[in-house]
Structure formats: C-alpha cells, structure tokens
Amino acid sequence: MLKFILNINIILLLNCITTISLYASFYPNLYPINSPYRYKDVSQNTLFGHYSEQPKHFDPARSYSSDEYLFITQIYEPLYEYHYLIRPYKLIPLSATDYVTTEYFDKNNKKLTEQAISKDISYTIYTIKIKPNILYQPHPGFTKKQDQFVYHNLDNKFINNQIKISVHSHTNII
Secondary structure: OHHHHHHHHHHHHHHHHHHHHHHHHHOOOOOOOOOOOOHHHHOOOOOOOOOOOOOOOOOOOOOOOHHHHHHHHHHOOOOEEEEOOOOOOEEEEOOEOOOOEEEEEOOOOOEEOOOOOHHHOOEEEEEOOEOOOOOOOOOHHHOEEOOEEOOOOOOHHHHHHOOOHHHOOOOOOO
C-alpha cells in the first residue's frame, strides 16, 4: 500500500514538473504564475517592501516599532539622523541646522549655568533651529498676533479649559 502511494506521488510530481517545463518553454517571456505582485506594478520601476506588524501610530512621540518608523520617515524628515559610517554612531543634524541648545532656569526665571544641580532647575528650554523652507502643518501653537505668539505664556485657567486643538479660535500660522 505504501509503495503504491509513493508511486502515485512521484507520478504527480513528474506531471507538475513537466507542466511547468512546458509552460516555461512555450511562454519564456510571460510573467511568473506564482508572483504575489501584479504585472503592471512589476513592469514599472517599483520597490516592494514589507512590514511584520501593522502600524498603530504615526505620531513619532507615540510610535515604538521600526515598522511605524518606515512610514513616519516618508511623511516627514526627522530633525536628526545617525552617521552610520562613524563608530560609535554619531548623531548629526538632518532637518535641524545645528544641535539642540539647552538653557536651564530656576523658579525665579533666572538663567542657570550648564553645570547647575538638578534640584535647582525649575524648567528647561530646548531650542532646535530648523533649516529654511521646511514647512509644517498649521497649528495654533505657532499662531502670531501683532508679532506675539497667541498661545504662549498661558495661565492655568486657560490651559485647564482647553480640550482639543479644534476649539482654538486662532489657527493661522506664522
């Protein structure tokens, strides 16, 4: 019985090989029958890629997988990138003009030195200058009125009443 099943499997295998060989010999320029891509897409200059998990976030602050990062980098250019030819890797400006500058302040808004102790620091200002002609989506945070930012230096009452960006009355950009 086992010998009979093996013989049938060998015959089926030979039939498949013969069919594929005949197909290839009669139609040498045809598109492969087992390709997962459409011929229209393959015949053009197309790069096919894959990802192992469906992206969940396109917000760079919330995304955490390399699959999401593949999409994010196609939406906007990051401020910095790694120089992969230098070991250890070195961070270099990409959209930024230079590296981030840091300023430390105490509770009286007095600027502290860079060697300040963490218990003396009340808040920190990070400044990143971006290259010219790089545009971002309009956002109320960048709205100016009479050369002053509308939504900077807000009091707690105003902040606590804000729920969504869409409730802001000023939405033009600089």
